[in-house]
Amino acid sequence: MAGGFPGSCWRWSLSTARRTDYKSSRTGRATSASGGQGTAWRSRRRRRRKEQEHWTTTMTKTTEYGHLYLDEAAAAATADEEPRGRRRALLEALPLEDYLREKLVDWTEKINGGGGDKIGVPSIAIVAPPEDTDAVAGALDIAASLASRFEAMACVDIPAMHPSHRLLEQPLDILLYMLLKIVEFEYGGFSAEVSKEEQDIRQYYFRKKQYLVDELTKTIIDMNVRTRIEKIKGRIKDIDKQVGLDMEGQSPSTQSLRLLLVALRLSPLYDWWGRIILNQGEVRDKARSVSGISDEEEIIKKTAQELGDLFGGYALCLHHAQYERILREVFPSASSSNSAGLLPQTGAGGEEDDNKIPLDMGKLGAQLTEKMDEIAKKIEEQLEIKWAVDRIEELVRTKRTLLILHNDQNYARRWEETRNALSLVRCAAGSAMMVITTKSTQKATQDFCYPPHKPIVYSLADLYQYHDIVLKLIRQRQQHENDEGGNYNPQIFRDILEKCQPHEFCMKMFAHALYANPNRRYQELRMLHGAPVSQTTLGRNAEKMFMFSYKDLPKEYKSCLLYLAIFPQGQSIRRSTLVGRWITEGLIDNEDWPSAVCQAELCFDGLIDRWFVSPVEIGAAGKVKSCMVASQVHKFISKLAKEEHIMETRL
Numbered sequence: 001m002a003g004g005f006p007g008s009c010w011r012w013s014l015s016t017a018r019r020t021d022y023k024s025s026r027t028g029r030a031t032s033a034s035g036g037q038g039t040a041w042r043s044r045r046r047r048r049r050k051e052q053e054h055w056t057t058t059m060t061k062t063t064e065y066g067h068l069y070l071d072e073a074a075a076a077a078t079a080d081e082e083p084r085g086r087r088r089a090l091l092e093a094l095p096l097e098d099y100l101r102e103k104l105v106d107w108t109e110k111i112n113g114g115g116g117d118k119i120g121v122p123s124i125a126i127v128a129p130p131e132d133t134d135a136v137a138g139a140l141d142i143a144a145s146l147a148s149r150f151e152a153m154a155c156v157d158i159p160a161m162h163p164s165h166r167l168l169e170q171p172l173d174i175l176l177y178m179l180l181k182i183v184e185f186e187y188g189g190f191s192a193e194v195s196k197e198e199q200d201i202r203q204y205y206f207r208k209k210q211y212l213v214d215e216l217t218k219t220i221i222d223m224n225v226r227t228r229i230e231k232i233k234g235r236i237k238d239i240d241k242q243v244g245l246d247m248e249g250q251s252p253s254t255q256s257l258r259l260l261l262v263a264l265r266l267s268p269l270y271d272w273w274g275r276i277i278l279n280q281g282e283v284r285d286k287a288r289s290v291s292g293i294s295d296e297e298e299i300i301k302k303t304a305q306e307l308g309d310l311f312g313g314y315a316l317c318l319h320h321a322q323y324e325r326i327l328r329e330v331f332p333s334a335s336s337s338n339s340a341g342l343l344p345q346t347g348a349g350g351e352e353d354d355n356k357i358p359l360d361m362g363k364l365g366a367q368l369t370e371k372m373d374e375i376a377k378k379i380e381e382q383l384e385i386k387w388a389v390d391r392i393e394e395l396v397r398t399k400r401t402l403l404i405l406h407n408d409q410n411y412a413r414r415w416e417e418t419r420n421a422l423s424l425v426r427c428a429a430g431s432a433m434m435v436i437t438t439k440s441t442q443k444a445t446q447d448f449c450y451p452p453h454k455p456i457v458y459s460l461a462d463l464y465q466y467h468d469i470v471l472k473l474i475r476q477r478q479q480h481e482n483d484e485g486g487n488y489n490p491q492i493f494r495d496i497l498e499k500c501q502p503h504e505f506c507m508k509m510f511a512h513a514l515y516a517n518p519n520r521r522y523q524e525l526r527m528l529h530g531a532p533v534s535q536t537t538l539g540r541n542a543e544k545m546f547m548f549s550y551k552d553l554p555k556e557y558k559s560c561l562l563y564l565a566i567f568p569q570g571q572s573i574r575r576s577t578l579v580g581r582w583i584t585e586g587l588i589d590n591e592d593w594p595s596a597v598c599q600a601e602l603c604f605d606g607l608i609d610r611w612f613v614s615p616v617e618i619g620a621a622g623k624v625k626s627c628m629v630a631s632q633v634h635k636f637i638s639k640l641a642k643e644e645h646i647m648e649t650r651l
Contacts (some may be wrong), residue, residue, distance in 0.1 A: 061334065092367065096135075096458060100126065100142050103456045106148060112430045120423035121403060123433035125448035125455035136406065139458050143404045143434045148498035150431070151399035157298040162204040166585065171418035172381070176209045178403065182395050200532055216387040220380055229376040232310075233369045235282045236263045253331040257299045257369050262290045264306035300327050311379070316390070318382050325420065326378045330371055338551035389424045396427045403433040407448075415447050423450070466497055466507040474518045493524045499541070505632055506545045512611035513549035520552070546636045549610050561585045561604050561612055567640040569634040572616045574626050575604055612637075 104124075111122045126143065128135040140157060147153040156177045162168055250258070265286050293299050304323035304450065311317065403422075407415065422433065435448040442457040470493045495512075500506035514520065528548050553561065560582050567573055579600040582588050586601070590596035604624075607613045613627040628638070 027516075045617045052566040058391065080490060095353060097138065097142055100139060100456060100458055102144070104143065104146055105149075107145065107453075107456075108430075108432055111432055120450065121401075121425055121427055121431050122451055123403075123422075123435060123448055123450045125378070125438045125439075125445050126434060126439075126445035127455050128436060128438055128458045132438075136436055136438070137456055138437045139451075140406060143402075143436065149400075150402040151428075152396050152401040153185050153404070154178045154401070155404040156181055157408065159408045159551045161202060163202045163206055170415070172384050172388060173209065174405070174418055175385060175392065175421060176212050179212065179388055179392050179395075180205060180208055182392060182401075185339055185396060212388075212420060216384050219316060219387060220383050223311065223316065223383065225311070225380050225383070226376055228310060229372050229379075232260075232263055233372050235266055236365050236368055238591070245439065251296075252364075252367075253333060254296050254299065255364055256302055256371065257296070257327070257331055258290055258293075259364060259368050261293075261299060261303045261306065262287050262309065264278055264303065265290065294334065300324055300331075303327055307379075316383055316387055318379070318386055319424070320391055321381075322382045322386070322424075322641040325380065326375060329378065330374050337345075385421045386424070388422065392425055395426075396425075396431070399428050400430040401427040402431070404436070405433065419450070452643075458606060466500075466511055469511050470497070470514055473514050489522075492522070492529060496525065496529050500545070506541050509542070509549060509611055512544070513552065516541065516549070516606065516609040517552055524548075543634050543636060546633065549612070550636075550640075553606070554609070556588060556599070557603050557606055560600070561607055562637050562641040562644065563587060564613065564629050565634070565638045567629065569631055570628055572626050572628050573613075574636075577625075578604060 014228075019495065083289075104126075107124055126139045128139050140155065144153070144155050156174065157172065158168065158177070161177050162173065168174075228362060242356060283603070301320070301324060304320045304327060304472065308318065308320050320382045403425075415456045435444075437444055437448060439447065449455055474490070497507055500510060531544050533580070550558065550561070560578075563582065563585065564573075564578075579597060582603065583593070584594045588596045588600050590599055605626075608615060608624050608627065611635055612629075614630055615624045616628050617624070617626040619625050
C-alpha cells in the first residue's frame with residue numbers, strides 16, 4: 001500500500017497486548033500436550049507480541065516525522081477504502097420504494113416517444129406478495145407519484161372502488177371506473193356528497209358507474225342490433241332454397257362462416273318485405289364468389305367487413321378487428337373443431353374418407369341461426385366497450401396519460417378480454433399503463449406486460465433486482481469474454497438465482513461471492529446450478545451457496561473465518577480486536593508484525609466482501625470498524641470449526 005502501512009494496522013495499546021497475552025497463554029496451555037509443536041507456537045507468538053509492542057511504541061511517538069507518517073498512512077487507507085466502498089455499494093439492494101420507483105422511471109423513459117396509436121398503450125406489471133395489503137398500497141402510491149411525468153392520470157383500485165358483494169362485469173366496469181377517475185383528474189376530486197367511510201366511497205363510484213351504464217344502454221338499444229340480426233337469420237333459411245353452395249369436405253366452422261358470408265352479401269338484394277329483387281343467376285354468382293375463397297382467415301376478414309357495413313352509419317361503430325375477434329370466438333378454427341370431434345373420423349382402414357363431410361344445408365342453417373344470437377350478444381358487449389373507449393379517448397387522445405390498475409385476484413377473471421379492450425384506447429405517444437397484481441411473475445408477464453417485458457417484483461427477495469446486481473458485477477468479464485470469442489453465457493447467473501428463490505440469503509450470498517471473485521470458472525457455475533435444491537427449505541440451499549463462496553477462500557482466510565465461531569452469534573466485534581487475535585493466534589502466516597497486520601486487514605475485508613461477516617459500524621471513509629456474524633453463517637462456521645477441531649484448541 002503506497003505511503004506506508006495504514007495507521008489502523010498497528011495502533012495497538014500495551015493493554016491490548018496484555019489482554020491478548022492472557023488469552024494466548026490459555027491457548028498455549030491447551031496445546032502444550034503436543035510437545036515441541038506447542039513450544040514453537042508459543043515462541044512465535046512471543047516474538048510477534050514483541051514486534052507489536054515495538055511498533056505501537058514507535059508509531060505513537062509525538063515527533064513531527066511520526067505524525068506525518070501516520071497521516072500519510074491514514075490517507076492511504078482512506079484512498080483505498082473509498083473505491084472499495086463505492087464498488088461494495090453495488091451489492092446493496094435498494095429499499096423497496098426506491099427500487100420500484102427507479103424501475104418505473106426507467107421503463108417510462110424507454111417507452112417515451114413510442115406511438116400509442118401504433119401499438120396501443122404499453123403496460124407493465126408490478127407483482128406484489130399475495131395477502132400483503134401494505135405492499136399493494138405502497139405500489140399504488142409509488143406508481144401514482146409518477147403522475148407529474150404525464151398530462152393525465154387514472155388510478156383505478158378495483159377493490160377500493162367496487163362493492164365486494166357485486167359482480168364485476170369485465171371489461172366494461174373497469175373501463176367505466178377508469179373513465180370516472182380520468183374525469184376526476186381533469187375536473188376535480190370527490191363530490192361533497194361522499195363521506196370518508198370506505199363503504200360510502202364504493203357506493204359512490206358504483207352509483208356513478210350506473211349512470212354511465214344507463215346512458216350507454218340507451219345508445220345500444222337505438223342501434224337495433226337484435227332486429228338486424230333477426231333479418232339475417234331469416235335470410236339464412238332461404239339460402240338452401242335459393243342458392244346452391246358446394247361446401248362438402250370443409251370443417252363445420254368453415255361451412256358456417258361461408259353460409260354467414262353469403263347471407264350478409266345477399267342482404268342488399270332483398271327488399272323491405274324480404275323478397276329477392278335480383279334474378280336467380282345474379283344471386284348464384286354471389287354465392288360462387290364466396291365458394292371461391294379457400295382460406296379461413298380470409299373468410300373471417302371478409303365476414304367481419306360485411307358485419308361492419310351492416311352496423312355502420314352510426315356514431316358508435318366497431319373496428320373490423322373487434323368483429324374478427326367475435327367471429328373467432330363463435331366459430332372455432334378447423335383444428336379446434338377436430339380436437340372436439342367435429343371433423344370426420346377415420347375409416348376402418350385408418351384413412352380419412354377424402355375429408356368429405358356430408359352437407360346438410362337444413363341442419364347447418366339451424367346451427368348457424370342459433371349462433372347468430374351469440375353473435376348479437378357479443379356485438380352488443382363490444383359496442384358497450386367501444387362506447388366507454390370513445391369517452392376515454394375524448395379526454396386523453398392528445399395527452400400523455402398514465403393508467404394505473406390494481407387487479408386483485410378476486411377480480412382477475414376474463415382478464416384477456418380486459419386487455420383486448422384496453423388495447424383499443426388510443427392515447428398520445430408516451431402514455432403508459434401499470435398493473436398492480438398478486439399473480440405469479442410468469443402469469444403477470446403473459447397477462448399484463450405489453451409489449452412482452454419482465455414484470456417488476458415488489459418484494460425484498462426479488463430475483464430481478466439481484467439479477468441486475470450480478471450483471472453489473474460481471475459486466476467487465478462479460479465484455480472480455482465476448483471480445484475473446486469465449487463461450488460465456490450470462491443466462492447461467494439468472495438460472496442460479498431462480499433456484500435461490502424465494503430465499504434472499506442465498507441470492508445475497510451468491511452476489512457477494514461474485515463480487516469477491518467475478519472471474520469464477522464457468523464450470524464451477526455449472527456445477528452450482530446443477531446441484532439439487534429445495535424450494536421450501538432454506539438450510540440446504542443456504543449451505544450450498546455458503547460452500548460455493550467458502551471454497552474460494554485462501555487457506556488462511558478459512559482459518560480466520562472459522563475462528564469467529566468462538567464469538568456468540570450476533571455479537572458486535574471490533575475490527576482491531578479480530579486483527580490482533582488472528583495474528584497472535586498464529587492464523588496469519590507472516591514473520592514480521594507489519595506484514596501480518598496488513599494481511600489480516602485484507603482478510604477482514606475479504607470476509608466482509610463475501611458477506612461472511614456483516615458490517616455493524618462504518619467510518620466516514622467507508623471503512624468497516626466493527627462487524628457481526630449472521631445466524632446462518634454462524635451455524636455453518638460452527639459446524640466446520642468443530643469438524644476441524646478449531647473450537648477445542650481455541651477455547
